[in-house]
Amino acid sequence: xxxxxxxxxxxxxxxxxxxxxxxxxxxxxxxxxxxxxxxxxxxxxxxxxxxxxxxxxxxxxxxxxxxxxxxxxxxxxxxxxxxxxxxxxxxxxxxxxxxxxxxxxxxxxxxxxxxxxxxxxxxxxxxxxxxxxxxxxxxxxxxxxxxxxxxxxxx
Amino acid sequence: xxxxxxxxxxxxxxxxxxxxxxxxxxxxxxxxxxxxxxxxxxxxxxxxxxxxxxxxxxxxxxxxxxxxxxxxxxxxxxxxxxxxxxxxxxxxxxxxxxxxxxxxxxxxxxxxxxxxxxxxxxxxxxxxxxxxxxxxxxxxxxxxxxxxxxxxxxx
Numbered sequence: 001x002x003x004x005x006x007x008x009x010x011x012x013x014x015x016x017x018x019x020x021x022x023x024x025x026x027x028x029x030x031x032x033x034x035x036x037x038x039x040x041x042x043x044x045x046x047x048x049x050x051x052x053x054x055x056x057x058x059x060x061x062x063x064x065x066x067x068x069x070x071x072x073x074x075x076x077x078x079x080x081x082x083x084x085x086x087x088x089x090x091x092x093x094x095x096x097x098x099x100x101x102x103x104x105x106x107x108x109x110x111x112x113x114x115x116x117x118x119x120x121x122x123x124x125x126x127x128x129x130x131x132x133x134x135x136x137x138x139x140x141x142x143x144x145x146x147x148x149x150x151x152x153x154x155x
Numbered sequence: 156x157x158x159x160x161x162x163x164x165x166x167x168x169x170x171x172x173x174x175x176x177x178x179x180x181x182x183x184x185x186x187x188x189x190x191x192x193x194x195x196x197x198x199x200x201x202x203x204x205x206x207x208x209x210x211x212x213x214x215x216x217x218x219x220x221x222x223x224x225x226x227x228x229x230x231x232x233x234x235x236x237x238x239x240x241x242x243x244x245x246x247x248x249x250x251x252x253x254x255x256x257x258x259x260x261x262x263x264x265x266x267x268x269x270x271x272x273x274x275x276x277x278x279x280x281x282x283x284x285x286x287x288x289x290x291x292x293x294x295x296x297x298x299x300x301x302x303x304x305x306x307x308x309x310x
């Protein structure tokens with residue numbers, strides 16, 4: 001319950017609403033090197049980190065792995081992209097340190113969100129807020145590249 | 156009504172739900188050069204393009220303007236970032252060709268979404284879907300820069 005309510009996706013839910021989530025959550029151990037999901041593949045599960053560390057990565061040019069984030073904080077999550085079309089993992093995630101994950105089947109989460117629209121609205125608003133933040137960060141990184149390019153053209 | 160239902164944010168809403176949106180929408184002419192909103196400023200209005208053209212831009216290094224998108228299709232929109240914290244325009248938008256916009260006060264839209272959770276869920280799901288797509292595109296652009304960098308390091 002406590003770890004679930006730390007997850008950014010579940011911020012603002014009441015205790016009773018988090019209890020409904022807890023009822024569809026199971027706790028599983030994860031080992032270093034274990035993959036939680038592969039970029040571009042159908043997303044079946046949503047993961048919330050309880051302890052340990054998980055690395056989010058994306059492939060560049062087929063073989064080079066570009067690290068996106070290292071999840072270490074309890075409540076960090078992976079797999080929310082499976083909540084919307086095209087229902088795929090948008091990144092890969094690999095366990096970097098032995099730990100424990102809370103796992104929710106995305107089909108169960110979708111069902112709960114449809115049954116309880118207030119939960120659905122809160123989760124989707126939280127997720128859109130998170131995505132907008134990520135989009136801004138990524139645009140910022142792109143701007144840095146443009147700035148370097150501009151400087152190299154007009155030193 | 157027809158233009159509103161073309162907007163990606165309102166996809167999947169019933170005719171009755173779109174009618175509720177239409178009731179809080181007003182139609183305004185826009186002139187070439189007119190600014191609809193400035194990046195980083197509090198977002199008050201949500202815009203749906205009826206006709207004309209609107210350019211979305213972001214500033215790099217204070218003065219250089221980086222174009223992000225040119226909106227030409229009826230139903231294209233600007234200002235959804237004002238629906239979530241920190242309630243700011245995430246880009247600037249400037250009219251590139253005289254036209255007509257449908258304008259909804261974001262406070263009115265928020266109120267409608269709270270009153271009618273089904274509308275709220277649909278809009279937020281549509282927006283999260285859109286943001287995830289944008290995030291993937293932007294990451295893809297970043298990957299291209301990384302690839303160029305890798306190639307220049309190991310030609």
